């Protein structure tokens with residue numbers, strides 16, 4: 001089945017009791033048993049819930065995965081992955097990643113005896129320099145947040161495979177519409193469903209997908225034992241959101257391209273970060289592993305003037321100043337003081353995350369209005 005058909009149909013079957021075409025919101029904590037242990041496969045909603053199962057199947061289908069699990073947030077999904085590890089284990093992570101991921105690694109799991117190496121993955125052969133017998137997980141985002149770097153998933157998978165280490169990919173920015181990391185050799189794909197999969201800025205949720213039976217069993221056990229599940233109402237909203245994922249993504253990509261090109265030709269703009277530019281350092285890898293370049297665009301000002309970038313963001317009328325991304329409405333964000341405030345300034349500057357950097361999540365509005373908004377705000 002092709003992507004758009006899967007987006008509309010996967011995971012959703014007419015409800016067996018009424019024929020309802022939409023999977024109902026099974027807002028129930030428990031299920032009645034005929035006799036102790038004699039039930040219909042549903043005992044308690046932390047472990048089994050039909051609305052959640054429908055969504056898990058839908059996301060798995062989109063990622064060409066055998067198994068899917070959904071969580072109370074993207075970070076709860078990352079938390080579940082880290083619980084696969086033991087004290088003494090080591091993780092090699094990209095150094096340009098979502099601020100909350102950096103926070104859970106360094107502020108929580110370091111205290112549980114896990115060691116993290118944050119390294120540049122622009123050239124994945126760098127990973128080899130950090131692999132040792134304790135390495136258990138390689139973790140990467142691509143495109144990265146907010147610098148829009150591209151990491152070669154196939155290359156990273158080859159290294160992970162050679163050393164028998166798990167490869168986890170945060171696929172939030174690309175979505176399965178643009179890239180499916182399991183097909184490129186990753187072991188676990190993670191999503192902040194809050195973003196493009198939900199798509200309407202009304203749900204916080206996370207997801208993991210895997211192919212391995214063994215990994216799925218371990219993660220399902222952690223989900224049941226730790227309990228960070230997504231509730232049925234939220235699962236319903238995301239099932240609805242996913243039905244238009246392909247339509248939304250096409251428009252996000254078109255609008256993202258127009259906005260990136262507009263900014264690049266603007267005299268007050270310094271650098272524009274968007275993987276679709278031919279001179280983007282890993283443009284060829286982006287072209288190879290993604291079907292288009294997405295709706296996220298970051299830029300700096302010619303002079304690294306934080307106050308001026310604040311004034312621009314205050315003047316926006318359509319690009320609402322807010323954390324998050326991937327919804328139908330355009331958003332703007334100042335990573336250095338918002339999403340990435342928890343990353344030390346020296347670390348930020350190492351990756352080019354300057355104080356004037358503005359990150360845009362380009363929505364699905366009419367692009368002419370978006371360009372007019374940029375024009376009046378930047379001046």
Ligand SMILES: *Cc1c(COP(=O)(O)O)cnc(C)c1O
Nearest residue numbers: 073074075098145172192194205
């Ligand atoms: C938002 C985000 C997360 C965290 O997800 P939550 O749903 O906010 O917990 C992780 N990775 C990326 C790339 C994100 O954008």
